[in-house]
Amino acid sequence: MIPGVSGSLVTQVFLLVATLLMLSAVAMFYRAITGPTTQDRVLAVNVLGTNTVIVLALLAEALGEPSLLDIALVYALLNFLMAVAISKFTVERGGVL
Amino acid sequence: MIETARTSATILLVLLGLFFTLVSTVGVLRLPDIYSRVHTASEADTLGAGFTLGGVALALGWSTTTLKTVLLLFFIFVTNPTAAHAISRAAHEDGIQPWTTDDDSTDRELYESARKQRGQERGPVTNPSAGSTRPAGNGDGPDPSADGGTRPAGNGGEPDPAGDGASRRAGDGDSGPADTGAGEER
Numbered sequence: 114m115i116p117g118v119s120g121s122l123v124t125q126v127f128l129l130v131a132t133l134l135m136l137s138a139v140a141m142f143y144r145a146i147t148g149p150t151t152q153d154r155v156l157a158v159n160v161l162g163t164n165t166v167i168v169l170a171l172l173a174e175a176l177g178e179p180s181l182l183d184i185a186l187v188y189a190l191l192n193f194l195m196a197v198a199i200s201k202f203t204v205e206r207g208g209v210l
Numbered sequence: 211m212i213e214t215a216r217t218s219a220t221i222l223l224v225l226l227g228l229f230f231t232l233v234s235t236v237g238v239l240r241l242p243d244i245y246s247r248v249h250t251a252s253e254a255d256t257l258g259a260g261f262t263l264g265g266v267a268l269a270l271g272w273s274t275t276t277l278k279t280v281l282l283l284f285f286i287f288v289t290n291p292t293a294a295h296a297i298s299r300a301a302h303e304d305g306i307q308p309w310t311t312d313d314d315s316t317d318r319e320l321y322e323s324a325r326k327q328r329g330q331e332r333g334p335v336t337n338p339s340a341g342s343t344r345p346a347g348n349g350d351g352p353d354p355s356a357d358g359g360t361r362p363a364g365n366g367g368e369p370d371p372a373g374d375g376a377s378r379r380a381g382d383g384d385s386g387p388a389d390t391g392a393g394e395e396r
Contacts, residue, residue, distance in 0.1 A: 122217060122221070123217055123220055123221065123269050126220075126221050126224060126225075127224065127266075127269070130224050130225070130227075130228045130262070133228055133232070134228065134231060137231060137232055137235040140235055140239060141235060141238065141239075143239060144238050144239055144247075148244075149317050149318040149320075149321040149322075150244050150301060150304070150306060150317075150321050150324075151300075151304075152244050152248075152297045152298070152300055152301040152304070152306075153244055153247065153317075155297055155300075156238065156244070156247055156248055156251055156294070156297050157238060159251065159290075159293055159294075159297070160234065160235070160238055160251045160255055163255055163259055163286065163290060164231065166259070166282065166286065167227070167231065167258070167259055167262045167263065170262070170263055170266045170279060170282065171224070171262065171266060173266070173275070174266050174269050174270055179275040179278075182275055182278040182279060182282065183278070185282055186278065186281065186282055186285070189282060189285055189286055189289065190285075192289075192293075193289035193290075193292070193293050196293035196296060196297060197292070197293060197296045200293075200296040200297050200299065200300035201296070201300070203300060203304075
């Protein structure tokens with residue numbers, strides 16, 4: 114289906130979807146850079162982290178490396194922790210970021 | 211036969227997840243203010259992640275890695291709306307007004323007005339220790355409550371805001387009932 118990529122149909126679709134999700138994650142950098150409020154930036158990085166988790170899960174199946182799922186679990190945990198911690202921290206300090 | 215059904219269901223789930231994730235991306239890039247962006251990110255992105263991880267779990271079959279994928283799915287279902295709620299609550303406590311349809315101001319103007327209002331409330335404070343710990347307290351929201359109205363006027367007395375800031379910082383340290391009580395009061 115995709116030239117230059119071997120594997121079954123599911124593998125090729127997974128790799129294609131992972132590529133498009135990475136494009137969506139790169140587009141999220143626009144909001145992370147130009148978002149006027151601090152919360153816009155935190156939200157953009159949070160959505161970007163969720164996209165990364167999905168891409169890691171897709172690659173774990175497409176490349177046949179199940180250890181990527183462990184990385185995805187840790188990444189999701191740190192992503193949630195980052196969002197909550199920065200939200201609480203910036204409010205207490207008056208939005209320093 | 212059953213293998214064809216599984217393959218097509220996997221591809222359908224992953225493409226649905228891709229669709230909802232792209233909808234979430236367009237929403238975060240295009241919507242007018244922080245609250246609507248948070249709304250998009252918490253719902254469309256969670257749905258997209260759920261569909262995609264469901265497709266991955268279906269493709270993996272019965273194994274321990276499938277268990278990890280389902281665990282990841284439930285974890286994202288719980289934590290993604292929670293993080294979005296924390297972000298929008300932080301925006302509200304920073305005093306950022308929601309965008310309305312009869313309002314011509316952009317998100318940057320709403321942010322600048324919130325910053326200006328915060329600067330005015332922090333302006334007359336001369337004590338740097340009191341200035342770093344939100345001197346207006348809960349009154350920096352859209353409603354100037356009696357708390358925020360009286361606090362900057364009382365900044366002439368040096369030890370009073372300093373002591374209040376210390377007690378507020380101590381109360382926020384344990385994230386205790388003082389914080390939630392103030393939230394319900396508002």
